[in-house]
Amino acid sequence: MKLFGSSGVRGVALDDLSPEFAMRIAKAAGTVWGTDRVAVARDTRTTGELLSNAVAAGLAAVGRDVDRLGVVPTPAVGRYCEEHGIPCVLVTASHNPPQFNGIKLVGADGVELTVDALSRVEELVLEESFADADPLSAGSTREIDGVADAYVESVVSAVDREAIVDAELTVAVDPGHGAGSVANPEVFRRLGCSVRTVNAQPDGRFPGRLPEPVPDHLDDLRRLVRTTDADLGIAHDGDADRAVFVDETGTYIEGDASLAALAADALSPGDAVVSAVNASKRLVDVCEDVGADLELTPIGATHIITRVRELEAEGRRVPIAGEGNGGVFFPEYRLSRDGAFIAARFLELLADGATASEVVAPYADYHNVRSGLEYGSTAERDRLLAAAEDYARAADAALDTTDGYRLDHDDGWVLVRPSGTEPKIRVYAEARSDDRASELAADLIDALEDAR
Structure with missing residues (x-):
């Protein structure tokens, strides 16, 4: 997809993501959904009100009434959509720096749209092909209170x-x-x-x-x-x-360690876990110990959601999914990442008297390094990715190209891929010693820097 990355559309607000562009996305989403009513919500970013106003206008312009939810957590949006059976255009850039903003599309079931559904919206955005509404059928808006409560x-x-x-x-x-x-x-x-x-x-x-x-x-x-x-x-x-x-x-507790602890608590033999291609060996170890299957996807919530749904359609139980960045799904609760619910589930692990350090101690034998190389142009990005491919093809390691290039060595692994949310090439490495993880990352980064 050209517009929707690993977690929606993001860019520098008022530049990459202008009010006009936000309105086009909203008009396309409203056209694809075809529902009478659509919700609009946002996070706290300074451009959030401006862009959500543009989104609401776009939805009304294609004949959709709008529920304005205001500033609420993303998982609160999912709960509202599921309860009321309406989709939402959510204005948020999640973890990106303050100057960024973005748009996520959440379906009437409270779940972010799958890759196929996003592709349909994207096609209408690029074609500027939207539903028509005359002055008598344009949508109206209403403010909704109590969503956070x-x-x-x-x-x-x-x-x-x-x-x-x-x-x-x-x-x-x-x-x-x-x-x-x-x-x-x-x-x-x-x-x-x-x-x-x-x-x-x-x-x-x-x-x-x-x-x-x-x-x-x-x-x-x-x-x-x-x-x-x-x-x-x-x-x-x-x-x-x-x-x-x-x-x-x-x-600080590594996100991969907390995911492993939560997975060990949630999994039973024969279950499936879905994670991204940067999955830690910690999670691999848990799955092997329990007798569960680990399914890897490209990085990003959209890809994980799509695979979970596919597995559930096959009759598989998927009690937990997610990535080592703190973004964990408990699909039997709701197929969306929910920071408060994740934390509450971790508190359950402490309820028997164990300390947090004791809970994650079994998963402390690995060390992680994460780094990013910023690029200033598409040409520079292409040079860096070409260098990454050359490095990967020449390496004496097992290669996985699910998303970027992951090299599995006997004593660790390293992954290089373009970010789906920022102008960066991301490098991840993991090994049983911090020195080895740093060495794996540094060697790859040196090869990319030489390509500049």
């Missing part, structure tokens, strides 16, 4: 609240000024936790930290965990569909 209740009621309450946990929560600020701390209060917060004021300038919950951005959360003796630190991205954790000592 209903979402909080849905998460609380879907987990073992009694066990979490009895554990008397203290949690430190960092929503990163994003959409999770309006709902997620309340989820943990309702679960009986003593809640401490940082960066919990909705603010699209993201003054306390950048939207992506990576280790370099979580110093405030680590300090808060240590100074409050919290049992767990929880951080979300800009639209709160992901959750990453800090243990009781203030140490």
Whole structure:
């Protein structure tokens, strides 16, 4: 697809993603859906109101009435769509820097659209072929209140609240000024936790930290965990569909380790797990121990959702899916990433008295390195990717080209691929020692830099 990347359309707001372009996407989506009513929601970004106004106008222009949900977490949008049976155009750039914005399309079942459905929308955007509405059939809008409150209740009621309450946990929560600020701390209060917060004021300038919950951005959360003796630190991205954790000592927990711990708890023999091609050996080990099958897809929620649906149509049970960036699906709950629900499921793992560090200790034998090389033009991107292919083809390692180039060595692996959301070439590496993971990543990055 030319427009929709691994997780919707994203770009620098008012430049790559203009109000006019947002309106075209909305008109195309409204045409494909053909429903009487469509929801519009957004995260906290400063351009969110402007772009959501354009989206609402586009939907009304093709005859769709609009439910304006305001600033809410992405998983709250999924709950609303599923309950009311209407789709949504969601204005969010998730973890991207503040100057970015984007658009996700969520179906009437509360799930992001599959690759095939997005392709149909994309075709109409490129052709500018939209439904016609005359002045008497143009859509109207209405403001919807209580979406965040209903979402909080849905998460609380879907987990073992009694066990979490009895554990008397203290949690430190960092929503990163994003959409999770309006709902997620309340989820943990309702679960009986003593809640401490940082960066919990909705603010699209993201003054306390950048939207992506990576280790370099979580110093405030680590300090808060240590100074409050919290049992767990929880951080979300800009639209709160992901959750990453800090243990009781203030140490960052690798997303691959928390995914493995959650998978070990959720899986039974014969189940299937869906993850992306950058899946950690931690998850591979869990699947082998349990007797579950691991299915790999290209990186991105859209691809994972598509494969989960295919497996479920075949009668397979898929209790968990996702990536090591904190984006975990529990398809039997809802086939969407849900930061508050992910965190609540992790709190269940602490309810028996284990500490967070003890829960992930079985998955601590691997080390990860993630890096990115920015490019300034399509030509530079093509040079970097050509160098990546040359490097991969010449390497003495097993090659997987599901998404980019993954090289599996006896003692680790490395993956290089273009980002689906930013102008970057991403490099991932994993090994049993930090030095070896760094070596694998550095060697590949050196080859790409030489190509500049």
